[in-house]
Amino acid sequence: MTNRVLNTLMERAEEIRALGPVNERLGRLEEPAVKALRDSGAIRMLQPRTYGGMEAHPREFAETVMGISALDGSTGWVAGIVGVHPWEMALASPEVQREVWGDDPDTWIASPYAPMGVARPVDGGYVFNGRWQFSSGTDHCDWIFLGALLGDTDGKPVQPPAGLHMVLPRRDYEIVEGSWDVAGLKGTGSKDIIVRDAFVPEHRALPFAKVISGEAARESGLDDPVYHVPFSCMFPLGITAAVIGMAEGALAHHLAYQRDRIQITGTKVRDDPYSLYALSEAAEEIATSRIRFLDNACRMYDTVAAGGEVTFAGRAAGRRAQVRAAWRAVQAMNEIVLRSGGNAMRNDNPIQRFWRDAHVGLAHAIHVPGSVYHASALTDLDIEPPQGPMRSMI
Structure with missing residues (x-):
């Protein structure tokens, strides 16, 4: 199969390669590296076609990430991490998809998924608090997936634990500057995230058990095999x-x-x-x-x-x-x-x-x-x- 995204990026191979030391010095991707990923559509490879995505074969996506990473590790890492998030967003509620992609299908979504926050149920959703590490490429993203444990009415995790993936807009979380000081992948800007008493409506909470079991994919009604x-x-x-x-x-x-x-x-x-x-x-x-x-x-x-x-x-x-x-x-x-x-x-x-x-x-x-x-x-x-x-x- 012809990998048009990878071919497009390889036309800019020298530019991406040369940006490696620059990304490392900045502690995040330099804007030309971000533009190369945006222009090629690398982050939309696993995005649904209804929002301008390609619904690409997993092999094609993986080969693209490998090709970028062989030029610069940090650029490839961000492409790999941020590029997977549209796949899960496709399993989320139509309402949150419209919120994220309705005005701009090129909107990027960060993470991490580690359940380092607690979501306390309230009327219509949750009050959410926590701190997370390793949010790769987060400076270039306007939304985020954050892992959470479902809490009780006192804000303590329920037992047995129940995981949620919470979706928040940029205004509801803080990126901690100076929190990414590491030996490698310096250019990924994988900074800490803090959430303080953010209200997350019910439709922006995705039960992790449904994601990992495949139930979320079945409920989504998506036909393309990549989502299953x-x-x-x-x-x-x-x-x-x-x-x-x-x-x-x-x-x-x-x-x-x-x-x-x-x-x-x-x-x-x-x-x-x-x-x-x-x-x-x-x-x-x-x-x-x-x-x-x-x-x-x-x-x-x-x-x-x-x-x-x-x-x-x-x-x-x-x-x-x-x-x-x-x-x-x-x-x-x-x-x-x-x-x-x-x-x-x-x-x-x-x-x-x-x-x-x-x-x-x-x-x-x-x-x-x-x-x-x-x-x-x-x-x-x-x-x-x-x-x-x-x-x-x-």
Whole structure:
């Protein structure tokens, strides 16, 4: 299939690549990088057609994020994170969709989804309070998804916990300046968010249980299969694609840098069988990460497109594939970056930036393997996995 969005962005590849150090110094995306994403339609790839979106195949979206991330990690990360939000907004009430996109279909939506706030029920909606970290690309967004725990009338989380995704306009939350001071992905501007006693009407609250079970997609009436792919596949899609793309970017710069490099021993890298062995192995591992990750998304899509439903075991295996793809790509990248020589660590060498960005991306909660591997192993053994956290995000 022809990926018109990616092709459009590749026409601006040199510009996006050159903006990498600028984004990092600013601590957010420079406006030309934002404009490149807006002009290409990258953030509207998973948006419904009724609001100017493309309803793109998950593979096409992931390939686009990989391509951007191989040019600049921060730009790709924002494209991956912000670009997934229209997918969930398509599952929300028609009323909130009109509020967000009615005047401008290019309106961007931030997050985070971590349930760090409490929503206290009141007449017509909720009173909402909380503080969240890691709102990537938030400076460029006018609305936000925020994770919440449903509270009781006293504002204490109910038991057992019940999660909500709350949708708020920019006027109802505060972006905390200076809260993003990190080793990598500096240009993503993933700042803290504070909400104080905001009223959120009922139609702007989406029960997380309905999202992850697929019930929200079924109730939405949307026919396109992309909206019936499990949340546990779609939510990590842009994040893991960005990390793999960063590894691909590091590999491309490593190849260019090593081509004529002479090591301190006087040996050309091209004549060093050990370096060449490591290079070939890493290149294949990164390529395998891409293939396995994309294949997993395609399998999910094909299942729902054929009218089927992805089982818990299938979702667990899919999360395992996604997590392992990210770790495999970063571990392979380490093998070549650590053989790039000391000059690769200079700030004017893009290799070190890709290296830092990919490691910070790998630290995202969606890449923590423990509970995912635990659940997928038990399902492979035909044993019911435990309830609670071991099922989280599966």
